[in-house]
Amino acid sequence: MPRLTRRRASTAAALITVVAASLLTAAPAPAQAASLPTGFATVVNAASGKCLDAKAAATANGTTVQQYTCNGSTAQQWSFTDTGDGYVRVNNRNDTNQVADVADVSTADNAPVHLWTYGGGANQQWQPVDDGGGAFHFVNRNSGKCLDDPAASTADSTQFVQYTCNGTAAQRFQVVPVNQGADPDLGPNVVVFDPSMPAATIQSRLDSIFHQQETNQFGSQRYAVLFKPGTYSADVNVGFYTQVLGLGLTPDAVDVNGAVHAEADWFQGNATQNFWRGAENLSVTPTGGTDRWAVSQAAPYRRMHLRGNLALDDGGWSSGGYLADSKIDGRVNSGTQQQWLTRNSQLGGWTGANWNMVFVGSQGVPATTFPNPPHTTVAQSPVTREKPFLYVDGSGKYQVFVPSVRTASTATSWAGGAPAGSSLSLDTFYVVKPGATAAQINSALAAGRNLLVTPGVYHLDQTLKVTRPDTVVLGLGLATFVPDNGITALSVADVDGVKIAGLLFDAGTTSSKTLVEVGPAGSTASHTADPTSLHDVYFRVGGAGVGKAVTSLVVNSDDVIGDHMWIWRADHGSGVGWTSNTADTGLVVNGDDVTMYGLFVEHFQKYQTIWNGNGGRTYFFQNEMPYDPPNQAAWTNGSTQGYAAYKVADSVTSHQAYGLGSYCYFNANPAVTAAHAIEAPNNPNVRFTSMVTVSLGGTGTISHVVNNTGGPSNSATNVANLVRYP
Numbered sequence: 001m002p003r004l005t006r007r008r009a010s011t012a013a014a015l016i017t018v019v020a021a022s023l024l025t026a027a028p029a030p031a032q033a034a035s036l037p038t039g040f041a042t043v044v045n046a047a048s049g050k051c052l053d054a055k056a057a058a059t060a061n062g063t064t065v066q067q068y069t070c071n072g073s074t075a076q077q078w079s080f081t082d083t084g085d086g087y088v089r090v091n092n093r094n095d096t097n098q099v100a101d102v103a104d105v106s107t108a109d110n111a112p113v114h115l116w117t118y119g120g121g122a123n124q125q126w127q128p129v130d131d132g133g134g135a136f137h138f139v140n141r142n143s144g145k146c147l148d149d150p151a152a153s154t155a156d157s158t159q160f161v162q163y164t165c166n167g168t169a170a171q172r173f174q175v176v177p178v179n180q181g182a183d184p185d186l187g188p189n190v191v192v193f194d195p196s197m198p199a200a201t202i203q204s205r206l207d208s209i210f211h212q213q214e215t216n217q218f219g220s221q222r223y224a225v226l227f228k229p230g231t232y233s234a235d236v237n238v239g240f241y242t243q244v245l246g247l248g249l250t251p252d253a254v255d256v257n258g259a260v261h262a263e264a265d266w267f268q269g270n271a272t273q274n275f276w277r278g279a280e281n282l283s284v285t286p287t288g289g290t291d292r293w294a295v296s297q298a299a300p301y302r303r304m305h306l307r308g309n310l311a312l313d314d315g316g317w318s319s320g321g322y323l324a325d326s327k328i329d330g331r332v333n334s335g336t337q338q339q340w341l342t343r344n345s346q347l348g349g350w351t352g353a354n355w356n357m358v359f360v361g362s363q364g365v366p367a368t369t370f371p372n373p374p375h376t377t378v379a380q381s382p383v384t385r386e387k388p389f390l391y392v393d394g395s396g397k398y399q400v401f402v403p404s405v406r407t408a409s410t411a412t413s414w415a416g417g418a419p420a421g422s423s424l425s426l427d428t429f430y431v432v433k434p435g436a437t438a439a440q441i442n443s444a445l446a447a448g449r450n451l452l453v454t455p456g457v458y459h460l461d462q463t464l465k466v467t468r469p470d471t472v473v474l475g476l477g478l479a480t481f482v483p484d485n486g487i488t489a490l491s492v493a494d495v496d497g498v499k500i501a502g503l504l505f506d507a508g509t510t511s512s513k514t515l516v517e518v519g520p521a522g523s524t525a526s527h528t529a530d531p532t533s534l535h536d537v538y539f540r541v542g543g544a545g546v547g548k549a550v551t552s553l554v555v556n557s558d559d560v561i562g563d564h565m566w567i568w569r570a571d572h573g574s575g576v577g578w579t580s581n582t583a584d585t586g587l588v589v590n591g592d593d594v595t596m597y598g599l600f601v602e603h604f605q606k607y608q609t610i611w612n613g614n615g616g617r618t619y620f621f622q623n624e625m626p627y628d629p630p631n632q633a634a635w636t637n638g639s640t641q642g643y644a645a646y647k648v649a650d651s652v653t654s655h656q657a658y659g660l661g662s663y664c665y666f667n668a669n670p671a672v673t674a675a676h677a678i679e680a681p682n683n684p685n686v687r688f689t690s691m692v693t694v695s696l697g698g699t700g701t702i703s704h705v706v707n708n709t710g711g712p713s714n715s716a717t718n719v720a721n722l723v724r725y726p
Contacts, residue, residue: 036128036136037177037394040077040093042070042195044231046135046172047152049255049285049307051076051231052100052160054115059095063115064159067149070231070255072196077178080128087125087141089118099124100147102162107143110150113160132418133250134229134394137171146171174252176229177394184398184426187433187454189223189477192247195230202234213239215266217273218544218573222455224477227282228392229253235287236260238277241455241478243502246281247392249401250414251305251327255283261292262299263314270316272296275566276478276504278536279304281389289330294337296320297566297600297622298504298538302387303414306330312337312352320622322564322598325386325412339661341598341620344381346411355692355719358620358659360597361410368690371721376659376690378619380408383595385561386419387501387535388474390452398426400452400472402499405531424450424472432479438462445471453479453503463488469495470530475502478538486510494523494557497530504538507547511582515539515549519557519591526558528593533561542581543570555589558613562596569603571627578605578628578668589613596621601645603627606637608645611655618657621646623677625702628668635672641703642674654685661692664713666700676704676711680725688725694718 043052045067053068057075070076077093078100090100092115101116102123118124122142129137138147140162148163152170165171176195183192191209193202209223214237222241229248235258238244246254260279264271271294283305284291293301294314301310304326312318313335323332324343334340334352342350342357347364350357353373359365361381368377386403393399403413403421413419430444434456441451441464448468455477461484466473473490481503483489489505489512492498498518505515516539518532539552552567567586570576586601586608593615601608602624609621623645629635637643645662648655662677677693680686691710693702698715705711710722 036080040178041175044174045149046169047149048154054092061116065113066159083125109163110161134253135174189455192226194228199233210237210239216240220457222477227254231255234258238262243278243477251283257285260284262295269314271318356661360619370690385533386413399423464490467493470497472499480504482506484508488514490516492518494519494525498532501535507541507549511548515552518555523556531559535563539567541569541583542575543573546575548582551585553587558591560594564598566600571603606643607647610647612649616655621660623662625664629672640675644679646678648680650681658689663694664700665696670699673701678706691722693720
């Protein structure tokens with residue numbers, strides 16, 4: 001990819017921790033107090049991210065109850081004593097007889113809250129209304145009004161008041177237990193941080209991991225960095241094969257003040273090789289108001305709440321990314337990012353465009369203006385399931401949350417409170433740790449267990465077989481499966497509701513016919529109510545060494561959801577060459593009614609994607625054709641020059657695709673030509689919207705965009721756009 005002049009923007013850790021804002025919905029009084037922690041907890045305001053605090057750690061009557069930068073002191077630790085009928089007294093740890101009290105038994109808006117010795121007054125009792133995900137709003141028994149951060153102030157020393165309940169973030173509080181229990185054994189490459197740990201200790205460990213992983217593009221090291229619910233001051237720089245995630249039920253449960261970012265220092269600002277990393281389920285207040293996520297493929301920014309702006313480049317080119325189920329309070333600036341998908345997110349705004357920017361089921365995003373600028377917007381996501389994730393509940397127990405399927409959805413799954421779905425105890429999982437064998441994993445699957453695959457590289461001498469409906473296979477830290485002896489790494493039966501997430505499948509030295517198969521050939525069962533879904537699932541042929549696979553992923557089952565996949569025949573690294581890392585096709589879809597969001601397929605030697613099923617839908621497709629055909633004769637499909645990037649079979653009668661980009665860079669022989677990027681039947685129900693082809697640097701030619709329509713992209717005209725077809 002071409003590079004731009006380097007631009008540096010520094011980030012630094014901050015001293016204040018801020019929790020993200022979210023909407024509230026008032027609820028009627030419960031029969032008993034909501035499920036608050038039984039011990040001491042910090043209480044963090046959602047609008048400010050600051051802690052409920054007894055001013056100057058005082059315990060005298062009249063002491064101001066204020067918000068202040070979270071600091072772990074006992075002045076910021078509170079307990080809840082049930083007073084009956086669904087109400088509690090809120091006790092300060094420095095003197096548990098001192099409670100949060102509305103001054104002068106007032107019922108007026110803006111009446112101040114202070115400490116006072118508990119005497120049983122209604123003005124000293126609060127109804128905790130559970131907003132989900134460990135968040136509550138507190139309704140005063142005397143006035144019926146809510147504990148409130150006035151005017152949603154973010155300033156230290158702002159005194160809390162009562163105010164008419166209005167469902168705003170100023171009245172929402174994240175309640176985080178001070179002591180959260182022991183951790184299960186998640187293997188040697190999972191690092192768990194607790195808010196009680198010194199900030200310097202956390203930062204030192206983060207820096208150590210990043211320095212090892214910053215340039216470690218094809219190494220075998222893998223890490224998952226987990227933050228328990230609470231507040232942190234940290235600069236989290238995310239390198240290769242590092243997944244950073246919060247352990248809350250919503251992103252607001254974990255608050256990082258500082259940065260959670262991906263930079264391209266190691267490559268002089270060029271982020272076109274910033275692959276294989278992720279940030280998930282965190283709330284971040286960035287130093288200086290802006291954070292950076294300068295990445296290309298396989299680097300999702302998922303289920304995040306950023307209390308500021310987000311930059312998607314680092315001065316040089318960035319080449320593809322994925323933002324999903326996230327809330328960005330400020331503006332996203334795409335800069336030199338070449339293509340991007342934003343799905344089911346809420347943005348404060350968007351600036352910038354290059355070749356292909358797609359927005360699906362999102363708010364605060366541009367309208368469709370393709371190709372000038374190249375924005376493509378679809379109002380709703382037809383069918384989605386968010387990625388399963390690990391979390392710690394209020395008792396300190398680890399569980400995996402499995403979000404429900406949503407249809408015709410817009411915006412995030414969590415901003416209104418707890419997401420819809422179900423929790424699975426970690427006891428139902430076989431925790432796969434380095435050294436585990438395929439036989440052990442298969443034995444666990446056969447016994448009905450789910451899989452939590454901890455970071456590592458696992459060689460397989462037999463196919464992993466998922467046969468039970470609703471099985472969850474969740475990888476942490478880019479856990480990697482390598483099939484040996486030409487086997488298929490993973491097969492999924494034609495059953496309901498299997499979830500495969502967070503895994504990298506790396507082809508072995510002996511060619512596999514298929515790396516992953518979802519449903520056996522000829523699958524016909526309907527899974528409309530409970531589809532199988534793949535989330536952040538990546539495939540690699542070559543790069544870390546010689547790898548070979550005829551096809552990476554075959555989807556035979558109906559109704560499958562693809563939620564971000566990068567399927568890559570390596571164009572650089574080890575074992576790379578036209579006759580070395582051989583691979584025909586990235587993806588073959590045989591099932592009907594399959595939906596793909598964020599589909600990246602690159603460099604395969606024949607068709608990149610073949611779609612044989614009816615009713616298919618793709619929202620964003622990014623492709624680079626193979627760089628390395630030695631000559632035209634080596635890359636010819638019958639009488640047709642080259643192979644299409646996206647092939648819809650002649651038998652298909654219905655298909656929709658939005659936002660497709662295909663690029664060529666035939667650097668082994670610039671005279672090579674592809675006849676077209678997309679090949680499809682001429683059928684009014686096979687429809688394409690917003691397509692672009694690019695000859696990168698004029699190195700090679702794509703003659704047409706779809707069939708014999710549109711184009712060319714060549715040395716004279718690098719970029720060709722086509723609004724729709726037919």
